Amino acid sequence: MTTAAATASHAWFEDLQALLIGGLFxxxxxxxxxxxGLLTGGTAxxxxxxxxxxGQPFGAVFFALNLPCYLFAWRAMGPxxxxxxxxxxxxxxxxxxxxxxxxxxxxxDPAFAAVLAGLLAGTGLLILVRHRASLGGIGVLALYLQDKRGWRAGQLQMAADGLILCGALLALDGRRVLLSVLGAAAMNLVIAVNHRPGRYTAI
Structure with missing residues (x-):
């Protein structure tokens, strides 16, 4: 696929369905x-x-954590x-x-939940990325470095996820942390294999 084809603009309704479906996944x-009772990496x-x-709702915490990232995203990735x-x-x-x-x-089953959650999240993120969107936070930095430096977004995200999942020991037992690592690995595998420099770009 040529660069021109990879970066071709989508129609507004194509972007809308991507936001709705990718976010739902x-x-x-x-x-x-x-x-x-598991978790994942990144801002999520x-x-x-x-x-x-x-004990606060996940949705409220996730929304609040992403607020600081928009200024960087505006400057680095555009409006x-x-x-x-x-x-x-x-x-x-x-x-x-x-x-x-x-x-x-x-x-x-927690193990099945971890893997399926990782695969769904990776697929949802791919849909968003291919329509010039992300779920903020660390993902913005990973996409920026991939598009500007050629570094694999999946590998960058996995390194950050490792640090975050280590912090999960504050809230979860060791078994659930290991299962969470399994889920994060499944998600990042989907991204690393399917989102490579020169195929699709975020900017």
Missing amino acids: VAVSVLLLREA GLAFLGHYLS VFTVKTFAAVSLLSVYSEWLPRFIRLDGL
Whole structure:
């Protein structure tokens, strides 16, 4: 695929469906992790830690944590990316609190939940990235470095996730932390394999 084809603009309705569907996939991932008592990496991982330690809703914590990132995103990635990222973050914050009204899970195996959540999150993030959006926070920096320096976004995200998941020991037992690492690895594998420099770019 040529660079011109990879960076071709999408119509507004294509971007809208990407925000709605990509955000929904990630929200289902959040639901699975929360029901299994797990977490993930990135800003969502920090939001899970805040949720578990404080008892505040995940959606509210996630939205608040992303507020500082928009100034950097505006300067580094441009206004279009920033506006779409704000929309994606807002949708995920709302979705994550609404979904339990529509989906109830009984007998969920934590290991299966971790892997499926990782795969869904990775797929949702790919949809967002290919329409010039992200879920803010660490993802913005990872995408910026990939597009400007050629570094793999998935590998950068995985390194940051490792640090965040180490902090998960403050809220979870060792087994759940290991399962959370498994889920984060599944998510980053999807991103690393499917989002490479020269195929699709975020800016």
